[in-house]
Amino acid sequence: xxxxxxxxxxxxxxxxxxxxxxxxxxxxxxxxxxxxxxxxxxxxxxxxxxxxxxxxxxxxxxxxxxxxxxxxxxxxxxxxxxxxxxxxxxxxxxxxxxxxxxxxxxxxxxxxxxxxxxxxxxxxxxxxxxxxxxxxxxxxxxxxxxxxxxxxxxxxxxxxxxxx
Amino acid sequence: xxxxxxxxxxxxxxxxxxxxxxxxxxxxxxxxxxxxxxxxxxxxxxxxxxxxxxxxxxxxxxxxxxxxxxxxxxxxxxxxxxxxxxxxxxxxxxxxxxxxxxxxxxxxxxxxxxxxxxxxxxxxxxxxxxxxxxxxxxxxxxxxxxxxxxxxxxxxxxxxxxxxxxxxxxxxxxxxxxxxxxxxxxxxxxxxxxxxxxxxxxxxxxxxxxxxxx
Numbered sequence: 001x002x003x004x005x006x007x008x009x010x011x012x013x014x015x016x017x018x019x020x021x022x023x024x025x026x027x028x029x030x031x032x033x034x035x036x037x038x039x040x041x042x043x044x045x046x047x048x049x050x051x052x053x054x055x056x057x058x059x060x061x062x063x064x065x066x067x068x069x070x071x072x073x074x075x076x077x078x079x080x081x082x083x084x085x086x087x088x089x090x091x092x093x094x095x096x097x098x099x100x101x102x103x104x105x106x107x108x109x110x111x112x113x114x115x116x117x118x119x120x121x122x123x124x125x126x127x128x129x130x131x132x133x134x135x136x137x138x139x140x141x142x143x144x145x146x147x148x149x150x151x152x153x154x155x156x157x158x159x160x161x162x163x164x
Numbered sequence: 165x166x167x168x169x170x171x172x173x174x175x176x177x178x179x180x181x182x183x184x185x186x187x188x189x190x191x192x193x194x195x196x197x198x199x200x201x202x203x204x205x206x207x208x209x210x211x212x213x214x215x216x217x218x219x220x221x222x223x224x225x226x227x228x229x230x231x232x233x234x235x236x237x238x239x240x241x242x243x244x245x246x247x248x249x250x251x252x253x254x255x256x257x258x259x260x261x262x263x264x265x266x267x268x269x270x271x272x273x274x275x276x277x278x279x280x281x282x283x284x285x286x287x288x289x290x291x292x293x294x295x296x297x298x299x300x301x302x303x304x305x306x307x308x309x310x311x312x313x314x315x316x317x318x319x320x321x322x323x324x325x326x327x328x329x330x331x332x333x334x335x336x337x338x339x340x341x342x343x344x345x346x347x348x349x350x351x352x353x354x355x356x357x358x359x360x361x362x363x364x365x366x367x368x369x370x371x372x373x374x375x376x377x378x
Contacts, residue, residue: 024307024327032327032356034309086252086260088232093252093262093287127287129250129262141264143285143305152356154307154329156283 015043015053015138019159023059025073026151035062039157051083053096055124057146057155061107068111075104077146079124090132094142097125102148122147126155136162179207179267179282179308180220180240181351181365183334186300187261187290189251190228191376198224202367206360207306207330207353220365236265243269247284257292260302268308277313282306286334297339306330306353329356330363338371345371 018040024032037060043053061074083096100122108114126144133139139160146153181204190196203217222240229235232251238244247265254260263286270279286304293299307329315321336349350366 024329032329034327088251088254089230091250091252093250093260127262127285129264143283143307154327154356 013045013163015041015045015161015163017041017043017138017140017159017161019140019157021057021155021157021159023057023156024154025059025062026153032154033062033064036060037155037157039159041161045085045163049084049086051085051094051096052098053081053083055079055081057157061105069108070110071106071108073104073106075102075148077102077122077124077148079146081124085130092130093127094130094140095127096142096144098123100124100146100148102146104148118149120149120151122149124155128157132163133160136164138163179243179280179306180204180222180238180245181207181306181330181353181363182220182222182367183286183288183302183304183336183349183351184222184224184238184347184369185226185236185249185263185288186298186336186338187249187251187253187259187288187302188292188298189232189249189261190226190234190373192228192230194228194234194374194376196224196226196371196373198222198226198369198371200224200367200369202365204363204365206355206363207365220367236263238267242271243267243280243282245282245284253289259290259292261288261290262286263288275314275316278310279312280308280310282308288334295339296341296345297337299335299337300349301333301335303331303333304351304353306332330354331356332362340371343373343375345373347371 021037021039023037039057041053041055045051058076061072079100081096081098085092085094102120104118106116124146126142128142130140141158201221204220205217224238226236236247245267247263249263251261265284267282268280288302290300311325313323330353332353334351338347347369352364
């Protein structure tokens, strides 16, 4: 059953998707550390050109070590984005931006065992392509960045989902 | 060691910064060839080290796959890249395209293997002007993962990797006919690395297009 609504002549649709991501996070030495992540999103598409979504991205923990210290860090980021899309074919080019908040958990193992949890405001932005597959499916890829407090990360997400 | 020294000049231009193509995709079956030369400052280890612009040259080939989509291959000093260009906007004289691409090269040398993988994400807008000329411009992101594998006798093996992300844009003016044209332009990027100067490239290209199928 189609959940697409026709409201005042504007088609509203929904997409539920998820995927795998690679997140580049700057480590204490100033270099970027690539770490795997998982993303899921709920998207509302209206009017053909405008959409908005709620996205969760979770980065798996990785180690960062110095001479006399070591810690691992994992985070979960929630973002709400407003996007634009356009296409001359069923595939859609998309850009998006919006606020984000990150729950970050840092576990220090040296010089002593400490766990620090922080809630960091920020933003998330990017661009990508969404390609329909069949009647209800789609594949999408996006690249962009996000702010996690004063830290800036880069994201590359590949995934897919279902649309109504 | 000698191989590594010899390989360094080859790495001088292992990443091209230029965005040769505008937003107008080729018709299905149509092909184009592009010869380009120019200068590039930064964006690779040697140019960063000597702080001087270095020459760059490349050959590009494109072929239209379907309406609004074409594919391209570029060979430059020293590297190879491929991309798919999707014209997502076409409105009167205005065109907009997204052309994600991958590039890079692996250079083996005794005791040392250097490689890089580039991910390019240019978004280009092009406006047709009178007399078969056009201007193209737009933002672009270039992410490059450089990897060096080292194997030294008595010391073992190791590898280092470094990700650089460049954010910037391109601007290009093209003059000519549907089948032969000359382009002038440049690209400017800021690096994600701390305390680094902007990197740029500028150059000229010659392009030949085959006739579109009727």
